[in-house]
Amino acid sequence: MKVFLDLGWFFKERKKQYIFGIIMLMVVALLQLLPPKIIGYVVDEIRLGALTSETLFKVLLLLAGAALAMYTIRYYWRMLIFGSAILLARQLRERLFRHFTRMSPRFYQKRRVGDLMAHATNDLSAVQQTAGAGVLTLVDSVTTGSFVIAAMAITIDWKLTLIALIPMPIMAYLTNYYGKQLHNRFHFAQEAFSNLNDKTQESISGIKVIKTFGQEKEDIQDFVKLSDDVVEKNIHVAKVDSLFDPTISAIVGVSFFLSIVFGARFIIAGDMTIGDLIAFTAYLGLLVWPMLAFGWLFNIVERGRASYDRIRTLLAEPVDIDDAEHALDVKAQGDLDVHIDEFKFPDDERNALHNVHFTLKRGETLGIVGKTGSGKTAILKLLLREFEGYNGTITYGGYSINAYKKERLRSAIGYVPQDHFLFSTTVAGNIAFTNTSALLEDVYEASRLAHIHEDILKFTNGYDTIVGERGVSLSGGQKQRIAIARALMMKPELLILDDSLSAVDARTEEAILESLKAFRSDETTIITAHRLSAIQHAHQIIVLHEGTIVEKGSHKELMERQGRYYEMYQLQQLEALVEMGGEA
Numbered sequence: 413m414k415v416f417l418d419l420g421w422f423f424k425e426r427k428k429q430y431i432f433g434i435i436m437l438m439v440v441a442l443l444q445l446l447p448p449k450i451i452g453y454v455v456d457e458i459r460l461g462a463l464t465s466e467t468l469f470k471v472l473l474l475l476a477g478a479a480l481a482m483y484t485i486r487y488y489w490r491m492l493i494f495g496s497a498i499l500l501a502r503q504l505r506e507r508l509f510r511h512f513t514r515m516s517p518r519f520y521q522k523r524r525v526g527d528l529m530a531h532a533t534n535d536l537s538a539v540q541q542t543a544g545a546g547v548l549t550l551v552d553s554v555t556t557g558s559f560v561i562a563a564m565a566i567t568i569d570w571k572l573t574l575i576a577l578i579p580m581p582i583m584a585y586l587t588n589y590y591g592k593q594l595h596n597r598f599h600f601a602q603e604a605f606s607n608l609n610d611k612t613q614e615s616i617s618g619i620k621v622i623k624t625f626g627q628e629k630e631d632i633q634d635f636v637k638l639s640d641d642v643v644e645k646n647i648h649v650a651k652v653d654s655l656f657d658p659t660i661s662a663i664v665g666v667s668f669f670l671s672i673v674f675g676a677r678f679i680i681a682g683d684m685t686i687g688d689l690i691a692f693t694a695y696l697g698l699l700v701w702p703m704l705a706f707g708w709l710f711n712i713v714e715r716g717r718a719s720y721d722r723i724r725t726l727l728a729e730p731v732d733i734d735d736a737e738h739a740l741d742v743k744a745q746g747d748l749d750v751h752i753d754e755f756k757f758p759d760d761e762r763n764a765l766h767n768v769h770f771t772l773k774r775g776e777t778l779g780i781v782g783k784t785g786s787g788k789t790a791i792l793k794l795l796l797r798e799f800e801g802y803n804g805t806i807t808y809g810g811y812s813i814n815a816y817k818k819e820r821l822r823s824a825i826g827y828v829p830q831d832h833f834l835f836s837t838t839v840a841g842n843i844a845f846t847n848t849s850a851l852l853e854d855v856y857e858a859s860r861l862a863h864i865h866e867d868i869l870k871f872t873n874g875y876d877t878i879v880g881e882r883g884v885s886l887s888g889g890q891k892q893r894i895a896i897a898r899a900l901m902m903k904p905e906l907l908i909l910d911d912s913l914s915a916v917d918a919r920t921e922e923a924i925l926e927s928l929k930a931f932r933s934d935e936t937t938i939i940t941a942h943r944l945s946a947i948q949h950a951h952q953i954i955v956l957h958e959g960t961i962v963e964k965g966s967h968k969e970l971m972e973r974q975g976r977y978y979e980m981y982q983l984q985q986l987e988a989l990v991e992m993g994g995e996a
């Protein structure tokens with residue numbers, strides 16, 4: 413029952429609705445006591461030959477009135493209690509979603525998408541059940557149960573009531589025992605569901621790779637294995653779940669048996685009338701629901717607790733990169749000063765970066781080159797505050813990047829990552845992602861700068877063509893350029909192209925770079941690339957090797973130096989020559 417205490421904050425918030433709902437439930441519980449009593453009274457009146465049609469009419473009217481009142485009240489308590497439970501699910505869903513959006517990439521590195529989705533669906537619905545059906549079964553089992561027992565003991569016979577209740581402690585013990593079993597089993601079932609969810613998500617996202625490598629059979633086998641696991645764990649739950657109803661029915665049956673045996677003896681002894689025994693057994697019939705509710709209560713609450721614990725654990729994960737207390741709420745702009753003495757990725761022993769020092773003046777372009785894995789993206793991730801925990805300082809416009817509000821820092825940076833992602837919406841929607849109210853003219857301008865405008869016009873529906881998961885397939889180069897146009901839409905102070913020209917041909921690359929040079933002369937640009945032609949015109953180039961800067965300077969300076977950059981350049985020239993069939 414601890415979950416009710418844990419959800420106390422919500423019950424407080426919806427105090428009025430829950431109090432009214434519970435009062436209504438109690439009124440229904442009281443009204444339910446009327447029919448058995450009336451039936452007992454009518455039977456005794458018939459037996460004594462004293463029933464008049466006038467009394468019968470009054471009694472029927474009373475029964476109809478009680479039925480109508482119960483009908484109406486039942487409708488309203490449902491609206492109040494179940495309606496509130498839906499709001500709880502909404503609140504938790506929003507909280508989870510906000511939490512997800514605040515988490516750093518490290519969180520997503522640890523957690524699987526399918527698991528997160530399971531929290532936001534299955535677990536939420538179990539908690540919603542607790543705040544709705546859980547409250548109902550708790551109130552009903554306690555109030556209806558105690559009202560019926562009190563009516564039996566006070567208005568009929570307390571001795572027979574005690575006899576009828578003899579099997580109850582056994583029921584309480586058993587439901588408690590089942591509840592504990594259920595809690596653990598349900599936890600495992602939810603985990604299995606998370607795994608299956610994750611597998612489904614990954615298989616659908618990676619379907620092209622699976623098909624390309626002809627791995628459908630293996631993938632189906634993996635899926636079936638996980639699906640079987642879900643079935644097995646849920647059967648495990650169902651095995652306990654299914655014990656509740658038969659146990660309760662058996663115990664109610666024993667109660668009925670004891671009541672009839674001893675009730676008959678009381679009637680023979682003249683301590684009770686037949687009408688009383690009929691009313692008593694009718695009350696006993698009314699006890700079936702509270703007892704079932706009691707069983708369900710354990711069932712619902714244990715599921716709810718397991719799920720709420722999972723959600724709370726997720727929500728309790730601290731936001732590792734957050735705004736400082738009095739974070740700067742100003743536009744981030746100016747010179748960039750990077751001094752990284754040492755940086756390791758979380759849970760990694762190796763230095764990803766060390767002794768990386770450079771200054772980039774506002775309006776300049778920096779090119780970063782280096783072998784794959786040399787740390788190019790790592791520098792960018794630190795600039796974007798995706799990771800922290802490095803020794804050193806990074807300042808932008810004279811302030812540490814940590815001093816800015818994250819939102820202010822990021823809104824100054826237009827980042828085009830290597831693994832760009834297009835949403836399932838129109839081309840225009842994808843480009844205007846950061847500014848949905850942007851003018852179409854601005855979208856066109858950004859597209860022209862990214863040299864994708866002409867391509868888009870050739871799509872079937874032009875800028876209204878749906879792309880992304882549910883849309884048309886675009887070439888790698890088209891996707892890259894749409895991602896560049898999206899970043900340019902922000903008119904960023906700092907544009908970062910992380911190997912974002914790798915899929916476009918040399919001529920388009922040159923055209924894009926020319927446009928950037930012409931239209932972004934006052935703003936800063938960082939370009940990482942394998943192809944040196946992409947960074948050749950940069951004001952400053954740094955060459956990374958194993959996480960550190962081994963050469964720094966302009967293209968001309970680096971060529972004169974005849975070091976690593978020079979070697980890379982010669983090699984790429986040779987490759988280009990070979991590609992052209994040896995003709996200069």
Ligand SMILES: Nc1ncnc2c1ncn2[C@@H]1O[C@H](COP(=O)(O)OP(=O)(O)OP(=O)(O)O)[C@@H](O)[C@H]1O
Binds near residue numbers: 521757760786790
């Ligand atoms: N999130 C991470 N956790 C742990 N290690 C990481 C993480 N991201 C990158 N690394 C490691 O850090 C090193 C530098 O990676 P980085 O992505 O910066 O290389 P890169 O120069 O951008 O390579 P590429 O040209 O292939 O994109 C690599 O050894 C990589 O395996």
